[in-house]
Amino acid sequence: MFVIVYASAKGGVGKTTGSILTATNLAARGYKVGYFDLDPNNSGTMFFTTGIEGIEEIIESHNVFEALSHNNIMDYVIATRIENIDIVPSHLNIFKLRGIGYNELQKTLKSRDLPYDYIVVDTAPTYDNIVINALNAADIILTPLEFSSFNFTTTKFLQRQLYDDCPQQVNKWYLLYSHWQEKLAPFEFSQQSQFVKVFESEFQNILDIHIPHTSAANNYTQTDTKISINSPIVGSKRLAIEMNKLVNMITGKENNVEKF
Secondary structure (H helix, E strand, C coil), rough: CCCEEEEECCCCCCCCHHHHHHHHHHHHHHCEEEEEEECCCCCCHHHHHHHCHHHHHHHHHHHHHHHHHHHHHHHEEEEECCEEEECCCCCCCHHHHCCCCCCCCHHHCCCCCCCCEEEEEECCCCCCHHHHHHHCCCCEEEEEEEHHHHHHHHHHHHHHHHHHHHHHHHHHHEEEEEECCHHCCCCCCHHHHHHHHHHHHHHEEEEEEEEEHHHHHHHHHHHHHCCCCCCCCCHHHHHHHHHHHHHHHHHHCCCCCCEE
């Protein structure tokens, strides 16, 4: 079982969208995926459970708070509407866990032989004990980068905290560009190009992944419009290609999913 964690101290960078696309791409390859939603905004939970009858009542008893409180995953998972993906949903009671030890999620994931090839964890845009739990449990940590001074500052902050709180995880941390505009790439003095210079002067762990700035991402998470590497819509095609590149890297297997 391999644990993928999306983490950023800034909201709106594409963290939840990336986690959803990673999970669905893995599932489309035939892998069994568990999605652990540690973000109280619960966008991932809503995406995966929309249309399930009685889901509001189910989530009251099957959620991350209950799973971590009882050190048990399988009694609190919900089969999602997407084949090969189960979820442990988010819940506002997660705020009650902010005083837990740093390794409770890791212990819970290892407490029994879980039937998943991959676990994808989405985290809140903050830094607290819950996020540290996710970082400590990760086999790979992914932080999307957008082109703003505040995102640069929050990424430096996350780097410092990793060294302080989870030094054994530093080499598992990778950055990837989000909201990328290909049309700006040739222009040296565009804001995007200037921030690329700043990021690459400060960080050595940036992947060659460029998640495009495209409405296809919102359409995917809000209306379930699939993306495809053969789509006539440029944004959809680029998004599918880049997500395939990312998941190929994670799995170590070149196996591009045509549509997911």
